[in-house]
Amino acid sequence: MSSFAGVDIGSRSIELVLVDAAGQILQQMQADTGFDPMAEAKRMLAEVEYQQIMATGYGRNLFEISFDATTVTEIKAHACGARACFPTAETVLDIGGQDSKAIALFPNGKVKKFEMNDRCAAGTGKFLEIMAKALGFSLSEFSEQALAATSDINISSMCTVFAESEVTSLIGRGQSRQAIARGLHQSVVRRVKTMLNRVSTEGDIVFTGGVANNACMVQFLAETLQRQILVPPQPQFIGAYGAALLAAGL
């Protein structure tokens, strides 16, 4: 049987997805990027067989050289993967480890416009990860506790470093960790909202990337934007999935 691979080399993790000629997922894998992404990718690829491979993610160009693959940007890959899950969606939000993107699509699925966060980590998975740690929560606790909070503390710093010290001093002053967690989620939502509104202001939003696993983010986004948020199963694989579909010519 023919199979096509998509590999997403992100700053935090690498995902590999295999699909058949009809686009059905055959296999998927994930590993930490580590300090040598090419070695890690090589190890993953050794376990599978494929006819064509397409790379995406920030490491795609390195991969292209090392593995003689074709490449596609994360923007097109996520757009393609998101549409395969939700065929009529015209807005995609991808929040990964170190960047976030808002993508608007034409009705036919072609990319119409996109926005990306700039160099800083505010509004990305990395920000949430560092804040969870500062609060002493695991990632899943962090989201659960934020959802359970009854009050909300406004976090004014967008910069990861300042926000971290703000959190530390709030804890020191005896503020509730739940409320702080809620405030932190809300600060990311505010950031994302500006970016999203630049590309589209109505219709459902497909939420992809690792941060889409965060139930609190999903709920707050839906509340703030007053738009439906659609999360595909295992959203962290959507970039690799989209790349695999493109490799298959789908």
Next chain:
Amino acid sequence: MSEQYQKMWTELGLDLKAHDALLGVLSEAYQKIFMAQDNRPQAMSYFDFVMSEVHGLRIKELLDEKAAGRKIIGSYCVFVPEEIALAANATLIGLCTGADFATEEVEKYLPRNTCALIKSAFGFKLGRVCPYLETTDMVVGENTCDGKKKAYESFKEIINNLYVMDLPQVKSANGKALLKAEYVRFKEAVEQLTGVKVTVESLKAAIKLVNAKRAAMLRLYQLRAADPAPISGLDALLANQVFFYDNPERFTASVNKICDELEQRIKENTGAFPAKLPRILVSGCPQAMPNWKLPAIIETSGAVIVGEESCVGERGVRNLVDGSGDSVDEMLDAIVERYFQVDCAIFTPNCDRLQHIEQMAKAYHADGVIHYGLQFCTPYLMESMPVQKALEQKNIPCLRIETDYSMEDMGQLKTRVEAFIEQLK
């Protein structure tokens, strides 16, 4: 080129070690970015030569001019009229501000959030690495954006020959009168510097010389409308950067020679890139030498740049001066008339620029526009939003880029540019 010019550089007061390092980086970048291109026009070899002698032969020529009694004037903006300098026996050099240098020193004078272009001007002075700057008898600073205006106040502390020119911000009758008054004052200042009076003949000849230089560049731009593009955007930008400091006659002849070759290429239907590649118009802040970052990313990502709406580009050379006047004053009016049309973002409102972007996109068959803004450049970053909106209304995709001279954001920029190119396909 090192050895033979060591003495000259030492006498100019350069920091030889830092200067060597700069030349090293420059020549490496040049090899990697320019020499690696396929299908370059043969006549580009002139520019390769110019670049290999950028701090050598050309500086020697300028020093020879000085020895023969001419004066050298440096400028940072296309509003400083070359015609007037030439007519009073001076040579005008556009000082490049396209690389970071001595950043730590610079930040003793300027806040961190100053645009890279202004910082670069300070860096080259403080780092003592620019032989052009050290050759000048006068440096003109112009009151354009707030950043530059205020920076010149501090620049005075580190440079002893700064002349500040005021510029209008509004295209009104008053604005035009101000420009005229400032050009008259500049004429007098140059006359005083050189001891040579501007005459009807000398001004007429200067206008002719500069018109020819601009006409050659305009000819080059127009040829880029062809598909396949006969010349890469990088090479065209390079010619435009050299425009600012080369000997005018020789430059004009060299550009015309390239144009002859490009016309031949168009006839034969050959180009620097294959046909049907996505075509991009770059619009925004000037890309001063040796700032090749964005065009290098674009042209290694499967697209070709077909125009620059910038002061190092069409905005800087569009419109010629009517040199038919019979008196110096009449010709000065014609010069004011020409420069007053420059649609820099420091003007308010600045509607002409948007029109020019649309016109250029159409004339050069661009599939999309990349708006290039330097970080902290209020005028151009502010304009980028309405520009994007207006273009999108006309179904011309537009990507807004905000960056500086560092290489930190290369990965991010490449992703943005590649995604934009995917969007155009």
